[in-house]
Amino acid sequence: MQKRVPGTSTNPRASQWQSRFASLSRSIYCGPPSLLRGCGTTMRLVSKFHSDSDSLSEVDLTPADQEEEVVTHYHGNHSDNIEEKTVDPPGLEESGPEKAHIQRGVLIAEAGRTLWTRNQLIVAYITIWIIEFIGAFSQGMTSTLTPYVTSSFQEHSLTATTSILSGLIGGLITLPYAKVLDIWGRPQAYALMVICETVGLIMMAGCNNVKTYCAAQIFYYIGTNGITFTHMIFIADTTSLKNRCFFIAFTSSPTIATTWAYGPATEAVLNHIGYRWGFGIWAIIVPLTCAPLFSMFYWNQIRAYREGIVHKVPSGRNIWQSLVYYGIEFDVIGLTILSAGLALFLLAFSLYSYQADQWRSPLIICFIIFGALLVVAFCWYERYIAPVTFVPWTLMKNRTVFFTFVMCASMYCAFSLWYSYFYSMLIVVFNTSVTVATYINNIYGVGSCFWAVVQGLAILYNGRIKWHVFLFGLPLSILGVGLMIYFRQPDQDVGYLAMCMIFIAFGYGTIVMCEQMTVMAVSSHKNIPAILAMEMMIGSIGGSIGSTIAAALWTGVFPERLAKYLPADAPIAEIYGSIEVQSSYPVGSDIRNGINRAYGDAQRLMVITAVCLYIIGWIATLFWEDIDIRKMKLKKGIIF
Structure with a gap:
């Protein structure tokens, strides 16, 4: 995330608004000007690109009243192994404590390349694999249980709606969370995400309506996204x-095993202990499995303090001043405006x-x-007022980053389109068991x-990752989804x-890996958290949007087709509201056949729209740089 300086913009309107906001911040802050400068209201990050390669290049951090560079500050004997050096500007010594506080998470992460031994890293990777195994298992069960939760409240049609807010906010929170990692450090931020996921699971277990379940999913996905990030x-x-x-693929590989496990587990939960305990057991398991990795992060943080790489310096702020400081650093105002705007706008299409x-x-x-106006207001606020921007706009000026994000947005939108009601269709139209439907759904x-x-x-x-995606990943995905237009109908096997799911799976396995590698290849190491957070947010x-x-x-479409295909005396409202009612009618009966036809009509429109979005992503891939990541330089320190 980059910072802008009130009063330093070349745009006079921007300078006017930023100066006003800076004055307001000082009046609210109630602290000495030196600490306020340390909060970043007089510092901005200026980024530009090399014209010959379009690759991102960091340049000086320039204070408004100084022409010196301020970068990460290291102490101790490990500084020779770390790439960045210290250049303290004269006249800004008073901002040192605040600077050290802001950089603490970055300092510890960089120091980790010398503090972690190879054996410790191996243990850490194995621990991450176990955590991802538990995470994949729990996410598989919770997503499979969602239609039964909504159906228990006679609201099966809200199955996709429950994922709109959780997916939206879970993604938007990633950018502020990247800032939390830098300011607080890995262990503190990691513990916060574990708590969020646990709270979400507890709320799911105790929910009594769809509204509470939606709120629980928000906490849950904030936690899971943060842990994975x-x-x-x-x-x-x-x-x-x-x-x-x-290595990223290795930590994602537990899904290969969990898919075969959580289908029967979900069926056993539904048949014996009920869906509430299906959520409750994970509220116990998740924090226990995350504790070892948290301990390793925390131990290395303590070592960094003991060996003098990082120093604990009091911030000099009281509680109120800290709230204002973190509110500015995390751009709480911008995050709130954007979340509210997108939520209002998107929910209108599912609730009308x-x-x-x-x-x-x-x-x-x-x-x-009001949703559209709030989105416009967010852009205006970020452009003219925000002292710390929510979105790292300068990073998006790189054409590879921009078109990777275009591909990412279209791909995830298309996936949610055809995937949202796929499980329900397997249960109702193709009359599969929960276990079989889960297996097919998770191919x-x-x-x-x-x-x-x-x-x-x-x-x-x-x-050369561009051609992996353009020649293999996206064409195979388009083929798989395109074939579903014909095969996703009641009269098909x-x-x-x-078969279509296999095509899509292999295509996505290529796309997701190369998409992340592409944005990291054209970004400096220091920008990787922001660029990956942006990628996750856009996804x-x-x-x-797809949901x-x-x-x-x-x-x-579905209720209108039910009215068209079902007998006049059929309980359309009950059928529309519950997957269990839909699947309760005998196969081959007039009502079941009418339900199946209604499913087929609605699903065809979803799949056709998804194919169009995939084609947009395919075209966007053409504009990527042709990067060979084998030629990238290695960082210093202990790495694999």
Whole structure:
């Protein structure tokens, strides 16, 4: 995340608004000006690009009233092994304590390349694999249980809606979380995410309505996204770029095993202890499995203090001043505006069918108008007012980064479109058991994780990642989803759907790995947390938009087709609201056949829309730089 200096913008309107906000910040802050300067309100990060390669290049951190460089401050005998050096500007010594506080997480992470031994790193990677195994198992069960939770409240049609807010906020929070990692450090931030996931699981176990379940999913996905993001940053800190793809794939490989386990486990939970304990058991297991990695992070932080690499310096702030400081650093105002705007706008498309006047409903009209206005207000606030921007805009000026994000948004949007009601279709239309439906539904998870490992090995021999995606990953995904237009119908055999899922899985295994490697290859190491956070945020927003479109198509098409295909005396409202009611009618009966036809009509529209989005992503890939990551330079220190 970059900082802008109030009063230093070349745009006079920006300078005017930033100066006003800076004055307001000082009046609220109630602290000495020296500490306020340390908070970043007089410092900005200026980034530019080499014209010959479009690659990102960091330049000086320039204070408003000084022309000296301020970078990370190291002490002790380990400084020779770390790439950055100290250049303290005269006249800013008073900002040193605050500077040290801001850089603490970065300092400890960089020091980790000398503090971690190779054996410790091996243990850490094994621990991460175990945590990811538990995470994949729990996520598989929770996602499978979601239709049964919504159906228990007669709200099965809200299945996709429950994932809109959780996916949206879970993605948006990644950028501020990257800042938390830098300011607080790995162990503190990691513990916060474990707590969030545990709270979400407890709320799921105790929910009594869909609203509470949606809120629980927000906590849960904030936690899971944060934990996974921390693992990814740790891998980026300790591996070379050409090997990084393999290690990221390695930590994702538990999905290959968990897919075969959580299907029968979910069925056993539903048949014996109920879905509430299906969530409750993970609220106990998750924190226990995350504790060892937290301990390793915390132990190395203590070592960094003991060996003098990082010094504990009091911030000099009281509680109120700290709240203001963190509010500015995390851009709470910008995050709130964007979250509210996107949530209102996207929810309108999934909730309109519940209003008597549908699109003409005053509530839906207000959601759309105010949601759009808040998104515009966010852009204006970030451009003219925010002293610390929520989005690292300068990083997006690189064409490879920009078009990678375009591909990422279209890909995740398309995936959520065709995937949202896929499990329900397997249960109802193809009359599969929970276990079989889970196996088919998760061919994607198994296949993509398996192929990601293969892809990681392939990159060791051919590092030109652009062509892996353009010639193999996206064409195979388009083929798989395109075939679903024909095979995702009631009169087809379910085996053809399994074939399509295999194509999609291998395509995604290539796309996801290369997408992450691409943005890291054109970014400096210091920018990797921000660029990966941005990538995860855009993917989550794209997924939320896809879920929104899926919910809009479902609520607009499915009930209308039920009314068209079902007998006049059929309980349409009950059928529409519950997957269990839908699957309770005998196979071959008029009602079951009508339900299946309604499913087929709605699913066809979802899949066609998804194919169009995949083609947009395929075109965007053409604009990537042709980078060979095997030629990238290695960092100093202990890495794989």
